[in-house]
Amino acid sequence: MKVTNRRRSTLWLIVFAVAVLAAVTVAGILLNGQAMESDFARKNLMPCLEYPFGTDWMGRDMLARTLAGLSLSIRIGLLTAAVSACIALVMGIVSAAMGRWADSVVCFCIDLVMGIPHILLVMLISIACGKGFLGVVTGVALSHWTSLARVIRGEVMQLRQAPYILAAQKLGVRRWDIVRRHMLVHLMPQFLTGLILLFPHAILHEASVTFLGFGLSSEQPAIGVILSESMRYLTTGKWWLALFPGISLVIVVLLFALLGERIRLLLDPASAQE
């Protein structure tokens, strides 16, 4: 019987997911010009060999538009997830390591952000920052750090009681050195998993805010823009305008979720046996 190593198959899945996502990102950047190009001689074409995703009412290639939109979504997702995760790391450490007062302030912020529905908060922040790229990125980044911050706060509280940290304190190691040398390394698995699991949320919320008209401006080939524009044409029977971009968004989101799950399995060997 051939023995398959689960770690290895997990690793291959991760490589596959990263490769697909990277290919989409690069393809989107390269096809950005083509996505904007309109040609009324080929408008409203059903999906065919030449245009697998069809064309829209201005004769733009939907495949190119979808790829460009996904690419934009992934780049925004990466940026916002990174900013969000960093906020979460800082907040979590401050909350757990700086004493009771800092803890209550951070917990209050977490409850405040969590108490408002995500989509509403993203919309409000986005409007306040003048919509567009900056608005979306700020909105999503400032609203998604809470749950990861809670996880990190819990981890740090546990670490603070670890004998090796207590012993280091008694040997006169300074507080900042303890955080840097003994805590950050132990927080990495939670941080990385949290970071990657933030992507799907960030991407979906970017798309929904843009769809609702409070995000990216309509000349940009973003998935949210594509979906909201095609809504008007759905009733006239042009199903391909929304179907393919929608499905590919779902696939990208699922790929990121899979990536996060698999990386958790790799970094935390105990959970690999579940």
Place this chain on the structure above:
Amino acid sequence: MTLQANHVTFTYRGRHGAPVLQNIDLTIESGERVGLKAPSGRGKTTLCRLLAGYERPQSGQVLLDGQPVYGRKGVCPVQMMWQHPETVVDPLLRLGVTLEESGPVDRRLMEALHIEDGWLERFPAELSGGELQRFCLARALNPATRFLLCDEISAMLDLVTQAQIWNFLIGEAERRNLGLLIVSHSDSLLEQVCTRIETLPA
């Protein structure tokens, strides 16, 4: 120097109304080797944690020359050796990094404890329990250390290694005029090593 516990009472949080230690008095002078024995669960380790300032006594005081030990800044002159050395070193750091962060290490100590330079490149999991215990001893014998609390540090070692460690510790304590508190279940060990033996009251 004098390390002194004055009427110390201590209860762990969450254990309602059942103090682990009640009204304990203990004094250790520099140069003394005090043995501490009591049945399991009587609070020997807790007393060590209090004396080393890991915990704040609920009532009473732990004083080092009249100054409270809990909350002291910098290197604490009272160091504790834990029963399980593998919990006291960061599992993700090379031993060299762990050793250096508490200041430069005395070559003589390293040689006396047979700590090889190669170990410092390794991770804690790559050393045996006895090797790791010797490593922790070298770290706990910081130049600033005046009192060393040894909580069952030789229970998992073979007799030859035990003898080596205790001979070394007695010599070191006499040379530096250290005060030692030695927790053990072994009466013969305590009789051999200690200048005085105390028992925790029930």
